[in-house]
Every structure is written in C-alpha cells, then in structure tokens.
Amino acid sequence: MKFFTKKRVVLFLLFIFPLICFLLLSTGTNNFTKLPIITKDVIDVSEIDETNQFKLIDHVSVICFLGNDVDKNKAGLFNLNEKIYKEFTKNKKFQIIAVLPKGKESDAQKLKKELGAFTDMKNWHFLAASKNNIESFYASFSIDEPLTDLSSSKAFLIDKGLNLRGRIGDEENIFGYDMNSVAELKNKLKDDIKVVYYEYYAAFKEKNENKADRKI
Structure with a gap:
C-alpha cells in the first residue's frame, strides 16, 4: 500500500488520468453521444441581412433575439458573453449573432460598447432586420414558443449545416438555452457546443483515416 502515496495519487490525477481520457477519446471513432438535431434547414441570416456581412453556413453560431426593448435581455447577454463567448471565441468559425x-x-x-469594454468583439455580431424577416427567421426554427415583442430570453445553437441543435430526452427537452441561467449556459450550452465541435473533429478524423486506408 506504500505505492499509493499522496504524492503519487496527485501525480496520477494531474497527469496520467487526463492522458488516459485523451487516448480513449482519440482512439474511438464516433463513440460518443451526438447532440440531437431539433430542426433541419434553418434559414440562413444571410437571407435577412441587407448588409451582406453575416451568414450561418459553415459556422457554429449562437443566436439571440433582442426585441424592441434591447435592455430587457441585457443581463442575459452579459451571461452569454462571460460563460460562452469568451470560452469559444478562439474556436474556428464560432460566432454569436444578436438579432434586433x-x-x-x-x-x-x-x-x-459595454460588452466590448473587456471583450474582443470580433465574433459578436448585431444584425438589424425588419419585423417580418425576424419572424420568418425565427419561424424556421419550428419550435412551439413564440417571440415576445420580437424578443426571447433563450439563446439558440445552430451548427455549420444550418441545423438547430438541442437536447431531447426523457428528463428534459431543450430547444433553446436560458440566458438568464448561468448554470444552464455553463453546464449545458457550453457542453453542447463542445459536443458539436467534437462531432466535426471525429468526422474529419474518420475521413482522413478512410483516405489513408484507400491509399494502402
């Protein structure tokens, strides 16, 4: 039992255990639970963006709707900024689009300006659109929860293929993530974005392995 000294246990937890987890993930292909697709073929914001600056295709996007009272969701947007944006802003093709x-x-x-006081806003976008275009865009999500004065307290996750992602299960169904709940953003939306990115990583890895097998 002398082998299991306090020092060795600490070293195991800090270095060996994470390495084992990484090896298990890297050697398995698609041995993880994919995030459910809630709605396919969501309208791309490029169709309602008169400035031709923004698009959803080939991006991992978080969408929120500010409505006519922009300050109503101010606290939620600050939560989104701290718990999600700052976590993923360095990831390729990640963006947050606030529709108003x-x-x-x-x-x-x-x-x-307030958000940008301590944040690099390069992947934070604000898109102004007409009432009809906002309603049409939101309607393409096909969820049974209408906007209130063109606003929602939820943030929505759209993948690179224009699919609305979320959770479907016996215990909970999540079509959008409550921006006013730090716990939901941190423990659910954050994890779900990681799953979406890992899906792309796994697909890329499998594609390369198949190419290598064909060459052999």
Whole structure:
C-alpha cells in the first residue's frame, strides 16, 4: 500500500488520468453521444441581412433575439458573453449573432460598447432586420414558443449545416438555452457546443483515416 502515496495519487490525477481520457477519446471513432438535431434547414441570416456581412453556413453560431426593448435581455447577454463567448471565441468559425429590429441600432451599439469594454468583439455580431424577416427567421426554427415583442430570453445553437441543435430526452427537452441561467449556459450550452465541435473533429478524423486506408 506504500505505492499509493499522496504524492503519487496527485501525480496520477494531474497527469496520467487526463492522458488516459485523451487516448480513449482519440482512439474511438464516433463513440460518443451526438447532440440531437431539433430542426433541419434553418434559414440562413444571410437571407435577412441587407448588409451582406453575416451568414450561418459553415459556422457554429449562437443566436439571440433582442426585441424592441434591447435592455430587457441585457443581463442575459452579459451571461452569454462571460460563460460562452469568451470560452469559444478562439474556436474556428464560432460566432454569436444578436438579432434586433431596425430602428434599435443605437441601443445595440451602446450594449456592444459595454460588452466590448473587456471583450474582443470580433465574433459578436448585431444584425438589424425588419419585423417580418425576424419572424420568418425565427419561424424556421419550428419550435412551439413564440417571440415576445420580437424578443426571447433563450439563446439558440445552430451548427455549420444550418441545423438547430438541442437536447431531447426523457428528463428534459431543450430547444433553446436560458440566458438568464448561468448554470444552464455553463453546464449545458457550453457542453453542447463542445459536443458539436467534437462531432466535426471525429468526422474529419474518420475521413482522413478512410483516405489513408484507400491509399494502402
């Protein structure tokens, strides 16, 4: 029993155990639970963006709807910024798009300035669109929870293929993530984004392995 000294246990937890976990993940292909697709073929924001600056295709996107009262979801956006944006801003093709009605651009700029005080806003986008376009875009999510004054307290996860992602199970169904709940953002949305990125990693790894097998 002398082998299991306190020092060796600490070393195991710090170095060996993480290495074992990594090897298990790297050697298995698709041996993980994929995040369910809630709705396929969501409208790309490029169809409602008159500035031609933004698109969802080939991006991992978090979408939120600010509505006519931009400050209503201010606290939720700060939560989203701290728990999600700062975590993934260095990931390839990650972005957050806040959709708001035309005429509210000045309010959005004030909010963007506040968020940008301690944040690099390069992947934080604010998109102004008409009422009809916002409603059409949201309707393409095909979820039974209408916008309130063009606003929602939920953030929505869209993958690179324009699919709305979430959770479907016996215990819970999540079509959007509550921005006012730090726990939900940190423990669910954060984990779900990681799963989506790992799906792309696993698919890329499998594709390369298949190419190597064909060459052999």
